Amino acid sequence: MTDGGPGGFDLGRLLAERGAERYELHARHLNHQLPRMLHTIGFDKVYERAEGAYFWDAEGNDYLDMLAGFGVMGIGRHHPVVRKALHDVLDAQLADLTRFDCQPLPGLLAEKLLTHSPHLDRVFFGNSGTEAVETALKFARYATGKPRVLYCDHAFHGLTTGSLSVNGERGFRDGFAPLLPDTAVPLGDLDALRRELKRGDVAALVVEPIQGKGV
Template sequence: MKDDEPEGFDLATLFAERGAERYELHARHLNHQLPRMLRTIGFDKVYERAEGAYFWDTEGNDYLDMLAGFGVMGLGRHHPVVRKALHDVLDASLADLTRFDCQPLPGLLAEKLLTHSPHLDRVFFGNSGTEAVETALKFARYATGKPRILYCAHAFHGLTAGSLSVNGENGFRDGFAPLLPDTPIALGDLDALERELKRGDVAGFVVEPIQGKGVHESPPGFLRAAQDLLHRHKALLIADEVQTGLGRTGDFYAYQHEEGVEPDLLCVAKALSGGYVPVGATLGKDWIFKKVYSSMDRVLVHSASFGSNAQAMAAGLAVLSVMEDEEIVANARLTGDLLRERLTALMGRYELLHDVRGRGLMIGIEFGRPGSLKLRSRWTMLQAARKGLFAQMIVVPLLRKHRILTQVSGDHLEVIKLIPPLTVGVKEVDRFIEAFTAVMDEAHSGGGLMWDFGKTLMKQAVGNR
């Protein structure tokens, strides 16, 4: 220990003494179903360290991360520039969060963030994507004086009460009613959008340009047409770019793939801090913010205790700097195109592989009913037990046999979603394609341990009904 280091709490010692208890501690004190689920599917790994797009276990084996912490680790883990920024801001001993001053870092990050959406003017900083959506919902209601928000079926916008009200997945909503009286429409259904708008009580429409659940892209022209309809009825377009933003889809924001789209409110989070510090941001037009904060009496009408904290702001500035210096958006576009092309080329080879879709490094791989009788009977048995089990049968050997971490894209979906760090390149594409091909070969052979594991999943699914 150095002379100037404080005595007492020692994190390294704590890890050494108690780190092996991680699964037992979680089962005892946190969500007890998580370790149970991880053990059931063989995901109960012990990762000791991580860097970039890789983890390493206690035996020194490397694992390729194609999940990026659900998109949080846009730059991979422990990027040196972001690490240095956080060390620097801690060493500066700033008078942070006094609540009655104006620190420079929030203003500087807002200024930098707004350069990527020049039609927007102001930013509110919170602590997560769901808070960013909550902010947008509140601002839309207050600015328009109308109560109702429209959203899309199968959308995911967060899990707090307001964002849950615009969540299109019943599995997340069940048991938490009553929620806000908001209304779902199908992604791309302009007639339904116009029909709801004609009722005159709609404050806004919140939409993911590419839905995270299933990786479904909004149809060409839909966002621009929706924007025109909304503005005609004095309602707002709210773009949820919590997962799609900051380069994920090969442009800085996914809405920018469609010409003329300029959301009134824009939600970002996840990758903004490089995965180090919780942060969320709601960007909006000047008139909306000025209506919400219409007087000095309303200066705290919407605020967050940890919003705009120095660590989050410094990390955000470092992330945006790295994205420019290392051309992260261009890499996501080029690497994503390569990965999608190589996956698409496999569709004629595997009858269980039905679709490859997405943009940039947000890719959905969908499986479907095979044509051959032998595989069709096994597929039918899996579907009868629980839809989504075949995708899980692909995800598990990718990790256990090939040390590649992926995810099923949503409950009851036969879709795998790939959202790796935006720093991956040809080497990672080669590794994934080689592993995916081996797993699909085994699946199409009709035998082996993979289908035996499918039986285990079937029993588990039936037992949970």
């Protein structure tokens, strides 16, 4: 990134000058427990580069990324098609977020997505998985007029208030009550699920086909 003139922002220079302080900065200004935990388990590496499914540290060692940003990097890091799309959007100088018009790109993307889901006719975009869960809970409670949501033991659906209400790990929930009216059922226990549904006050069941965090 080039300097924008006197007092301009030079991201490359900033990272070169202060990138080595990453753990100290995080401990001082963000979450002091994370650097401590990473150091304790020997994961306090300095990753200098990433591409596709690999990281490289300062010594040139490569590491296979088995997390992919919890799915965010599902097609790999710094994919050339994604990079080009980002550059194209910036170069287009779109008048986004005016709140007084309808931009073409969301509509075009929704149209494309719906070709793969012919039983649906609307798209609601969100910024994260937890926002998707929050929105689904709102839709379900509004459409049914019912208050309660079901989830599975050991489930993980996010950490905001609504999604935390369907989080099956008590360690995440403790200290944040009251949450939404909810009930946990064991994953795969259809009898327990039927018992709860018979009460007639359930708006939705939120379930992971394969549990990720609580296994």
